[in-house]
Each structure stands twice: as structure tokens, then as C-alpha cells.
Amino acid sequence: MIEKNNIELKTPRSADDAEAIMALEKENFSSPLNAPAVAYLVQDESCVAAYLDGELAGYAAFLKGPFSCEIMRIAVNKKFRRRGIGRAMLRALEEKAKGFGSESLQLEVRSKNTAALALYESVGFMRVGLRKGYYRDPADDAVLMELDLTGKCVYDARVN
Numbered sequence: 001m002i003e004k005n006n007i008e009l010k011t012p013r014s015a016d017d018a019e020a021i022m023a024l025e026k027e028n029f030s031s032p033l034n035a036p037a038v039a040y041l042v043q044d045e046s047c048v049a050a051y052l053d054g055e056l057a058g059y060a061a062f063l064k065g066p067f068s069c070e071i072m073r074i075a076v077n078k079k080f081r082r083r084g085i086g087r088a089m090l091r092a093l094e095e096k097a098k099g100f101g102s103e104s105l106q107l108e109v110r111s112k113n114t115a116a117l118a119l120y121e122s123v124g125f126m127r128v129g130l131r132k133g134y135y136r137d138p139a140d141d142a143v144l145m146e147l148d149l150t151g152k153c154v155y156d157a158r159v160n
């Protein structure tokens with residue numbers, strides 16, 4: 001785990017941040033965001049980046065909806081993985097979403113992405129649906145997941 005002193009979580013702002021996010025996009029996603037999309041993220045309150053000793057180690061972002069926020073991206077530089085950065089960024093997005101008055105955080109994830117599935121389940125996301133054959137390049141199903149932010153919702157079924 002990362003000591004709180006070592007990790008800084010904040011909205012990315014600089015051209016260097018944009019460059020680091022572009023590199024993570026290209027490395028981790030088959031359809032990376034383009035430069036204007038990244039430029040938008042790098043100033044928006046719905047994006048959080050994690051810095052270790054001043055270096056951007058990862059970033060995460062969601063889209064705000066009227067009742068829920070949808071996580072659209074999360075990635076951590078390979079050399080900084082399994083140190084709690086992904087979880088810390090998800091917690092930061094959770095707090096932001098609560099601040100916006102959202103009732104839930106939602107996302108979709110490749111069924112074969114075991115690291116991401118384990119990360120989401122480790123912070124309390126539940127599997128609420130499955131879209132068969134949703135992804136291409138490579139082909140995969142999408143697992144739909146949701147984290148209740150109200151404390152009122154009790155899920156009574158898991159979808160595998």
C-alpha cells in the first residue's frame with residue numbers, strides 16, 4: 001500500500017499531464033482517446049490523477065449523469081501497479097460523485113480483465129449485468145457493474 005504522504009490525488013492540469021495520459025491511453029486501450037478528448041479531461045473536475053513524487057502514475061475519469069456517474073477510464077502505469085493507486089483513485093471518484101449528488105457509480109468492463117474486475121469488486125462494485133459480445137479487438141463480453149452511493153440499495157442477485 002502507498003503511504004498517504006507519497007501519493008497525491010488531484011485534477012490533472014498541465015501539458016505534461018496530457019502527454020502522460022495520452023501515453024497511458026495508447027498503452028492500455030484498443031480505442032485510445034484522441035488529443036482533444038484528453039485535453040478536455042486535463043482540466044475537468046470529473047478526472048483525477050495520482051502522482052508519486054511528482055510523476056503522473058495513473059488517472060481515472062467519469063461522465064456525470066443526472067442520477068449516476070459512469071466511470072469511463074482508469075489506468076495505472078505498469079511500474080506503479082499493485083500499490084493501491086487504482087483503489088485510491090476510485091475512492092476519490094466516489095467522493096466526487098457523492099459531491100455531485102449521484103446515487104451510484106456505474107461502469108462496464110471486459111469480462112477477461114481480471115485485474116480491473118478484482119479492483120472494482122475490492123471497493124464494493126457489484127455485477128449487475130452482462131452484454132454478450134459487446135467488445136471487439138479483441139472480442140469480449142462486457143460486465144456491467146454498479147456501486148451504490150446512497151447506502152439504501154441492497155442487491156439481491158449477482159450476474160455471472
Ligand SMILES: CC(C)(COP(=O)(O)OP(=O)(O)OC[C@H]1O[C@@H](n2cnc3c(N)ncnc32)[C@H](O)[C@@H]1OP(=O)(O)O)[C@@H](O)C(=O)NCCC(=O)NCCS
Pocket residue numbers: 028074075076077080081082083084085086087088108109110113114115116118119120122
Ligand atoms: C486495473 C488497474 C487500474 C488496477 O490498478 P492498480 O493500481 O494496480 O490497482 P490497486 O493496486 O489499487 O489494486 C487494488 C485491488 O485490486 C485487485 N487487483 C488489482 N490488480 C490485480 C491483478 N493484476 N490481479 C488480481 N487482483 C488485482 C486486488 O484486489 C488489489 O488489492 P490488493 O493489492 O490489496 O490485493 C491496472 O491494472 C491497469 O491500469 N490496467 C490497465 C487498464 C485497465 O484495464 N483499466 C480498466 C478498464 S475497465
